[in-house]
Amino acid sequence: MTETTGTFVVTHAESESAVVRDVETAQVHTLASNPGLEVHDVLEATVAPDPPLEVTWQVVEVDDRRSIDVVDSDLEPTQLEKELAADAEVGDLIQEERAGTGEIHVFRVPEDEVEAAAQDVLDDEETVARAARLEAVRVEVRRSPEDGVLSVRYLPD
Numbered sequence: 676m677t678e679t680t681g682t683f684v685v686t687h688a689e690s691e692s693a694v695v696r697d698v699e700t701a702q703v704h705t706l707a708s709n710p711g712l713e714v715h716d717v718l719e720a721t722v723a724p725d726p727p728l729e730v731t732w733q734v735v736e737v738d739d740r741r742s743i744d745v746v747d748s749d750l751e752p753t754q755l756e757k758e759l760a761a762d763a764e765v766g767d768l769i770q771e772e773r774a775g776t777g778e779i780h781v782f783r784v785p786e787d788e789v790e791a792a793a794q795d796v797l798d799d800e801e802t803v804a805r806a807a808r809l810e811a812v813r814v815e816v817r818r819s820p821e822d823g824v825l826s827v828r829y830l831p832d
Contacts, residue, residue: 707731
């Protein structure tokens with residue numbers, strides 16, 4: 676195996692080791708040591724396999740490091756987000772670019788499933804990986820059960 680350079684999200688962290696996942700390829704790398712990483716940290720880095728067995732990896736170089744906050748907001752989706760969802764079928768996903776950087780994802784969800792859907796998004800590792808790909812540092816989950824609307828806002832710093 677050879678060195679790999681990319682964007683990695685930390686999916687598991689202990690004092691002695693950590694697990695990172697490449698946000699583009701989904702390749703998982705178990706690090707033999709933890710250089711101070713925490714879950715939801717995002718690294719623009721190079722990792723290399725540890726000799727001789729090359730079972731574990733080490734961080735060789737870090738070009739950038741940031742943390743992504745995933746927030747369960749008590750705010751409702753914006754009027755625009757509700758309007759986007761109004762024309763959608765249940766189960767549809769509408770992706771809208773934000774002015775500047777980031778994205779907004781709006782889901783049309785059955786009214787009685789909005790809370791469960793919001794919790795799924797909050798717990799899903801892919802939410803953080805998507806934020807890393809979009810160069811976001813904050814993910815804000817908003818919902819309106821009475822409208823059957825769930826919005827996920829990927830926000831820049």
